[in-house]
Amino acid sequence: MSNLDIMLESIQPACAASRAAALARLDQLTKPRGSLGRLEWLAAELAGITAQPLPRVDAPAVLVFAADHGIAAEGVSAFPQEVSAQMVANFAAGGAAINVLAKQIDAYLEVVDVGVVTSCEGIEGVIIDRVRNGTGNIAVEDAMSLDEAREALMVGVRAVERARHQGCRSLILGEMGIANTSSSSALLAAWTGLSLQQVVGRGTGIDDQRLAHKCRVIEKALSRARTEADPLAVLAQLGGLEIAAMAGACLAAAAARLPVVVDGFIATVAALAATRLCPDASDYLIAGHRSDESGHGHALQALGVEPLLSLGLRLGEGSGAALAYPLLRSACAVLAEMATFDDAGVTAEPETRPL
Numbered sequence: 001m002s003n004l005d006i007m008l009e010s011i012q013p014a015c016a017a018s019r020a021a022a023l024a025r026l027d028q029l030t031k032p033r034g035s036l037g038r039l040e041w042l043a044a045e046l047a048g049i050t051a052q053p054l055p056r057v058d059a060p061a062v063l064v065f066a067a068d069h070g071i072a073a074e075g076v077s078a079f080p081q082e083v084s085a086q087m088v089a090n091f092a093a094g095g096a097a098i099n100v101l102a103k104q105i106d107a108y109l110e111v112v113d114v115g116v117v118t119s120c121e122g123i124e125g126v127i128i129d130r131v132r133n134g135t136g137n138i139a140v141e142d143a144m145s146l147d148e149a150r151e152a153l154m155v156g157v158r159a160v161e162r163a164r165h166q167g168c169r170s171l172i173l174g175e176m177g178i179a180n181t182s183s184s185s186a187l188l189a190a191w192t193g194l195s196l197q198q199v200v201g202r203g204t205g206i207d208d209q210r211l212a213h214k215c216r217v218i219e220k221a222l223s224r225a226r227t228e229a230d231p232l233a234v235l236a237q238l239g240g241l242e243i244a245a246m247a248g249a250c251l252a253a254a255a256a257r258l259p260v261v262v263d264g265f266i267a268t269v270a271a272l273a274a275t276r277l278c279p280d281a282s283d284y285l286i287a288g289h290r291s292d293e294s295g296h297g298h299a300l301q302a303l304g305v306e307p308l309l310s311l312g313l314r315l316g317e318g319s320g321a322a323l324a325y326p327l328l329r330s331a332c333a334v335l336a337e338m339a340t341f342d343d344a345g346v347t348a349e350p351e352t353r354p355l
């Protein structure tokens with residue numbers, strides 16, 4: 001059995017007993033039942049994920065995976081392919097949105113080159129774990145081989161191992177890769193049967209004409225693909241290297257009982273890939289936000305998750321997940337630190353006297 005198969009077999013559903021214990025405690029805390037709304041739901045989810053009635057999520061790791069996409073040659077993005085490598089240098093220099101947001105939550109940040117066309121070797125601080133030099137153009141050929149898809153998953157697994165070594169207890173997964181909304185749309189359509197109109201959006205901000213062209217290119221990719229194939233084969237045909245790495249990171253997180261805060265459209269499709277490979281991995285996913293990329297709502301629905309925030313972001317990099325992360329911290333703090341009715345001598349029973 002491969003290391004990947006061993007890990008897939010080790011993934012267990014979230015712990016129902018810890019979740020139930022957290023829910024019972026929430027009802028004893030000094031507040032009307034349920035009055036902290038989704039924060040209570042979040043606290044219970046985190047208890048189930050970590051198998052701890054009083055979960056802890058500090059410190060978070062932000063893992064940003066970068067790779068290029070052959071489909072960029074079709075003109076499906078508003079930006080040229082070289083921006084992927086330039087942005088990796090920007091991440092390394094600390095100048096991107098995710099750098100700023102990761103700093104605000106005291107996160108451990110790692111940028112991994114999984115397959116940027118102009119290799120990021122030599123950029124200080126970037127982890128080089130390359131599978132190949134960008135993917136094939138999915139309109140005309142498979143993105144990668146089955147072996148390469150497995151290798152890309154393992155890139156994510158290794159990144160989670162490093163984050164755990166740093167003492168991280170929660171994960172935020174981000175990506176950089178020009179044209180990766182196209183691969184994500186193709187994967188989402190392949191796995192859900194949704195129409196192109198539902199899954200294809202403007203990405204970096206393309207106009208109507210380019211959007212129509214993007215739809216035609218993705219349609220070509222889908223007509224070439226064997227969408228009924230097993231999930232790994234679909235990932236190899238249509239996926240991106242960074243998408244596969246994020247999926248591998250989701251699986252490793254599930255195996256280690258760490259919560260993953262899912263970011264935007266691309267990260268959600270990667271999380272969907274993880275659940276296609278191992279359905280129990282879905283228990284470990286918290287949707288950070290709903291991005292403005294049309295199709296993200298459908299992707300979240302396919303994953304069966306409700307996002308915490310909706311701020312009109314359309315960036316990726318892990319930005320929306322980093323913004324949502326403080327809610328996880330707050331949920332854990334409320335559960336652990338609020339007084340119970342008994343502790344505080346507050347009457348727990350609702351009013352029963354007749355009016």
Ligand SMILES: Cc1cc2ncn([C@H]3O[C@H](COP(=O)(O)O)[C@@H](O)[C@H]3O)c2cc1C
Binds near residue numbers: 176177182202204317
């Ligand atoms: C400067 C810049 C920074 C970014 N950070 C994330 N993305 C986002 O945009 C890309 C996806 O959109 P599309 O499929 O239209 O290319 C990804 O790299 C994603 O992470 C960026 C894009 C640009 C241009």
Ligand SMILES: O=C(O)c1cccnc1
Binds near residue numbers: 203266267315
């Ligand atoms: O939702 C996202 O993650 C997204 C949307 C547009 C461009 N890049 C990323």
